[in-house]
Amino acid sequence: MTLWNSLPLRMIRKKLRMAAVFVCLLLALTVMYHQLPVSADVTRLLTGRSANAAAAEGESGGLQEELRKMEYKIKTLEQGKKIYPEVKFLTYRDRKRILVTGGAGFVGSHLVDRLMMQGHEVTVVDNFFTGRKRNVEHWVGHENFELLHHDIVNPLYIEVDQIYHLASPASPPNYMYNPIKTLKTNTLGTINMLGLAKRVRARLLLASTSEVYGDPEIHPQNEDYWGHVNPIGPRACYDEGKRVAETMCYAYEKQENVEVRVARIFNTFGPRMHMNDGRVVSNFILQALQNESITVYGEGEQTRSFQYVSDLVDGLLALMNSNYSQPVNLGNPDEHSIMEFARIIRSLVGGASEIIKNPAKEDDPRRRKPDIARAQKYLNWSPQVKS
Ligand SMILES: NC(=O)c1ccc[n+]([C@@H]2O[C@H](COP(=O)([O-])OP(=O)(O)OC[C@H]3O[C@@H](n4cnc5c(N)ncnc54)[C@H](O)[C@@H]3O)[C@@H](O)[C@H]2O)c1
Numbered sequence: 001m002t003l004w005n006s007l008p009l010r011m012i013r014k015k016l017r018m019a020a021v022f023v024c025l026l027l028a029l030t031v032m033y034h035q036l037p038v039s040a041d042v043t044r045l046l047t048g049r050s051a052n053a054a055a056a057e058g059e060s061g062g063l064q065e066e067l068r069k070m071e072y073k074i075k076t077l078e079q080g081k082k083i084y085p086e087v088k089f090l091t092y093r094d095r096k097r098i099l100v101t102g103g104a105g106f107v108g109s110h111l112v113d114r115l116m117m118q119g120h121e122v123t124v125v126d127n128f129f130t131g132r133k134r135n136v137e138h139w140v141g142h143e144n145f146e147l148l149h150h151d152i153v154n155p156l157y158i159e160v161d162q163i164y165h166l167a168s169p170a171s172p173p174n175y176m177y178n179p180i181k182t183l184k185t186n187t188l189g190t191i192n193m194l195g196l197a198k199r200v201r202a203r204l205l206l207a208s209t210s211e212v213y214g215d216p217e218i219h220p221q222n223e224d225y226w227g228h229v230n231p232i233g234p235r236a237c238y239d240e241g242k243r244v245a246e247t248m249c250y251a252y253e254k255q256e257n258v259e260v261r262v263a264r265i266f267n268t269f270g271p272r273m274h275m276n277d278g279r280v281v282s283n284f285i286l287q288a289l290q291n292e293s294i295t296v297y298g299e300g301e302q303t304r305s306f307q308y309v310s311d312l313v314d315g316l317l318a319l320m321n322s323n324y325s326q327p328v329n330l331g332n333p334d335e336h337s338i339m340e341f342a343r344i345i346r347s348l349v350g351g352a353s354e355i356i357k358n359p360a361k362e363d364d365p366r367r368r369k370p371d372i373a374r375a376q377k378y379l380n381w382s383p384q385v386k387s
Helices: 009-033 036-047 051-057 061-079 106-117 172-177 179-200 236-256 280-289 309-320 338-349 373-379
Strands: 097-101 121-126 145-149 162-165 203-209 260-265 294-297 303-305 328-330 335-337 355-358
Touching: 097 106, 097 179, 106 121, 106 309, 162 179, 162 309, 172 179, 172 236, 179 203, 179 236, 203 236, 203 309, 236 260, 260 309, 280 294, 280 338, 294 338, 303 338, 309 328, 309 373, 328 373, 335 338, 338 355
Parallel strands: 097 121, 097 162, 121 145, 162 203, 203 260, 260 328, 294 355
Antiparallel strands: 303 335
């Protein structure tokens, strides 16, 4: 038994309260150091709440989040048991057994939250390459939740009704770190998940990507476009990995009657993104907060469009539960140049960061904007949060 376990409850409570006060002080100092008036806007950028709402509450998102976590821990301790967010009760008939691969990652954990709140039984499978246990720790121990430390490159035998297949590194530094592993995850891993879907007659949704369009020659990109990908470039392990994963889905659909859904996801942002995993939004915010130079590649004229993670989760659920089996773009068509994004983030953060241009990256797509007509028509879906 550790010293901590042997302390009486009263002492632990006192210690936690002291820790809470200390964290609050630390955060308050950090926020003041980084200029409080602008942090509300950064909060909006990361949480989707309006700047006014954040400002009216008078606290930064980070501070609130920490306070919420601390309150939750104190409450849990006081009650002597873990308190879970309230989930809907579903009857046996409506309750599904749902597997989320990569469920401890950024998008996966938000999807898990929604499925749990809806009252389903959720199993998360993750090898924690880029995902974190803390993204789903609030569900650990819940009767409807299970977390398996497993690498999908190896077969998995469980009973499920639906599979959301999200496991794959998603940001360029992560997928380029070990290109062979990225290829294995997207090929062998996808074959394993399709094999499981076939065995248990589950429906599988693949989290594909706008990267299947490569450096596109048409604009905006619709689902009928076959793409323009360099098969031997530095991004190929991811782009081609996802392309072959799509091919596998439709081969299993045709040959084995597996029900498949394919979401082509465009850039997404929101809470639980890794601050330093090399994605544009997190990079720029971090550089601006630290008053470092904001780095754009090339002239910064390449365009991107960013959707908020709650919109993506709505789209994934709508697609999984629809009758539509062809690929569907899920993204926000509001397009900006990277240079514009750098300026917007700098002005929201309020620092004096200089924007500097680095040499262009190999195979960096020049333009990226989803045509979402298909999602609007078949899923009645369009993004609700303005980017
Ligand atoms: N976030 C975006 O902007 C975006 C855009 C397009 C597509 N996607 C796709 O959405 C999915 C989720 O992306 P994300 O942004 O949440 O990324 P993420 O890196 O946060 O999450 C991916 C998760 O998969 C897990 N994983 C990776 N390899 C695995 C393996 N072999 N076995 C088991 N688990 C493994 C990681 O540990 C992590 O938890 C990915 O498939 C990605 O390609 C995301």
